[in-house]
Amino acid sequence: MEILRTADGLRQWSRASRKAGRSIGLVPTMGALHAGHASLIRAAADSCGRVAVSIFVNPTQFGPNEDFARYPRTFDADCALAQAEGAHIIFAPYVEELYPDGAATFVEVEGLSERLDGKSRPGHFRGVATVVAKLLIAAEPVRAFFGQKDAAQVAVLRRMVADLRIGTEIVVCPIVREHDGLALSSRNVYLSAGERAQALTLSRAVRSAEDLVAHGERSATALLEAARAVFDAEPSVRVDYIELVDWATLEPVASAVPGSLFAVAAWFGATRLIDNTVFS
Ligand code: PAF
Secondary structure, three states: OEEEOOHHHHHHHHHHHHHOOOOEEEEEEOOOOOHHHHHHHHHHHHHOOEEEEEEOOOHHHOOOOOOOOOOOOOHHHHHHHHHHHOOOEEEOOOHHHHOOOOOOOOOOOOOHHHOOHHHHOOOHHHHHHHHHHHHHHHHOOOEEEEEHHHHHHHHHHHHHHHHOOOOOEEEEEOOOEOOOOOEOOHHHHHOOHHHHHHOHHHHHHHHHHHHHHHOOOOEHHHHHHHHHHHHHOOOOOEEEEEEEEEOOOOOEOOEOOOOEEEEEEEEEOOEEEEEEEEOO
C-alpha cells in the first residue's frame, strides 16, 4: 500500500482516482489505530471507491502541557490495520509539510470551539479545524469519517464544512466499546489497572442518563445529577464536565430532545477521557 507524504501527492492521487470514476473516502486519524478506527475505515470502504487514511499527530491541537510528545506512535501496525480494513493509501505527512515555515493561517470555528472539550483545552479545536481543513482541501473527498466518541469535534467540523462550503459529507460512526463498556481511545494505553477500572465511571455515567431517558425522564437536572452520583462514588476521579447540550451548537439545553448530546469528560490520573450518547 502506497504511503504519500505530501499534500500535492494526495491531491494527485485523489484527482486520478476520481478521473477513473472512483469516489474518495477520507479517514483522518492520529494513528495508534484501534477497532474504533477500523470501523471508520470499513464504513469508508463500504461507501467509497477509494479510501485514504491520514496518520498525523497534529501538534497544533495539543496544549503546551499535553501529551504530544508521548502520544502513542505505532505506524507499521497502523498501516497493516488500515490495509486489512480496506484502505488504498496512507497519507502520512511530516509536520513541515502541513505547517511549512511561516505558516500563519488557522481555522477558528468561533463559539463552538470554546465549549465542552474546548473549554478545558483552549486552542484544541482551532488545531483540529485547521488540520482537517488542510486534509479536506488536499484530498477533496466525497465523505470524511469520524467517530461519535469525539462528539464535540464532530460539531465543530460540521460547522466548519458548512461555513467554508467544503463539499465533503461528514459521516459519523457509532462509538466502539470494550466488552465492559469503556469507549475505545488511543489514550486508554496510558491507564494503570486501577485507572482502567475507574474509567468505567464514564460509560456508567452515560448509561445512567440513557436509563433515565428510557424511563421517560428528560430533565437536564435529573440526568446531570444521576451522572454526578456515578462519579461521586469514585472520589479519586476528577470530573472535567458533565453536560447536556444541543449537538449542533454545543449550548446547554434544559431537557433531552432528539439530537441532544449528553457528554462527560474526566481525569484518571494524568489521562483525560471522554464519552457520550446522543438521544433520539
Ligand atoms: O480525532 C482525531 O483523531 C483528530 O482530532 C483528527 C480528526 C484526526 C485531527 O487531527
